[in-house]
Amino acid sequence: MMNFKHLFDNGKVIYSANCYGNNDLEIVDKTEEGESIRLLLVNGARESASYNKKEYRNDLVFRYSIGFNDVFHINNSLKKCLLIGGAGFSYPKYFISHFPEKTLDVVEIDSSMVELAFKYFYLDELFDDYNLYENKRLTIYIMDGREYISTTSNTYDAIFNDAYISDSPAEGLMTFEAVSLIKKCLNPNGIYVVNVITAISGEAAYPLFSVLAYIKQHFKYTKFFKCRLDTPANEKQNCLIFASDAPLQ
Template sequence: MKPALIAAAVLAAISWGLWLLLPWLLKRRGVVARRTRFGLALVFDSSDADGTPVRLLSVNGVYQSICYTAPDLLWEPVCAYHRAFADVLAGSNLHRALVIGGGGYSFPKYLVAHTRRLLVDVVEIDPAITELARDHFYLDELIAGFCGADDDPVEVPCDIEGVVSVEQDGRLRLVEGDGWGYLTAQEAGLYECIVNDAFSGKRPLGPMETGEGARRVREHLAPDGFYLANVRSALEGRHAGPLRECTEAFGSTFSHLYLVPDKPETPEKVGYNAFVATDRELDCSRFGGRRLK
């Protein structure tokens, strides 16, 4: 056998051996690894800039969620754009909210824990992600504490294209299916708040950046309701396309648009920006935002 072929065989064997050892090595370092629809998911503990313990979810190399692990902080938002969402909604009289994209269920947990009698529907397309949220991001603890621990979950009939199952657990309804399909179905009903926190790779939920997406949101939003979106975009320059698209699409449908920028000091860098569309006049100073329309 030629030396080059022998070297290639040895390298292949080493690579295969390392791949087989990877789960064991990750577990030894306190990392949970699980296969999901969109790639390998990793769950691991770290700390924020202030040294507060946090837990992170990364899927296929992209951070999807983060939460605090201290018992007194479990339901508080860690991400800046989630905190901006919370500030925008402060004092609002919410009865029903829809969150598209579960991930670690960070913002749904905040809504359920901090708003009495609020019913929250969460649409997550990947059941493996929801299981990770149950096992490692305190979703089951939230349900036990706020959603009626004495009641068994109820399977809810739902004939919506792209939706696999719907499970009602007290004030939280877990929908396994496609967020766009759920939103465009007439059965979805009206919400005072619709949150788009779903994205695949580096882009938000595709159709939601279009005029059709804006119109569908408006159809299912109560008068003076809020549409909140995590828009991963630069504020200026060649990487600002997603923000420009959202502004154009929702500006033709809603009276007011607001933005809480992630990186205002470096506008050409991509950040996670809190985008707000509503027909309600808001005081930007209350949530640190700027008016887009």
């Protein structure tokens, strides 16, 4: 891997390499809406982001990540949580800094991605600021997400599935069998949350309807919403599905 710096119209590239096999990775600093942000791009798609100002570094840039927090509006007593897909660790930073009574396990398949999160996305600061080496509120597993849910004895109150490479999901986590394994990892009345990049109508909506069908076969209650109301229904966008055997209000 080679570090270099140069300028593009869409920001300043501060790191470039391959990830997840032969996928193009760039870390880019740019200004959006008056704020300096750092983006993790895979094949040009935004996988993670962080504000660069220290006072904002644990805040969330992406709207769908903010939507993850709705799970705690549904049931704030959820304590032990799992995130599949760490990337730049933007959601773990928010989670640890905003929910001091909760713990989070993160499964990330690529060890180099974890290294980049520590080096470029301020994960090192999070561990120091919140004493995570001692209290173990954040535990990182470097392995395939499907393998983890197949082999772990851990169970969780909430599981977030955000496993993507660019804008393509980890297909092994989107099958009927994977949803069954995820449910086995949930405590009674736990909540499963999955990010799906999909259209709402048209041919590009197939991922939504297939995944939603599998989830409805395993859970009594489901709730769906798209994260940007201004995006046309036939265009791909981030959508969230919540599922549980307890009512979702």
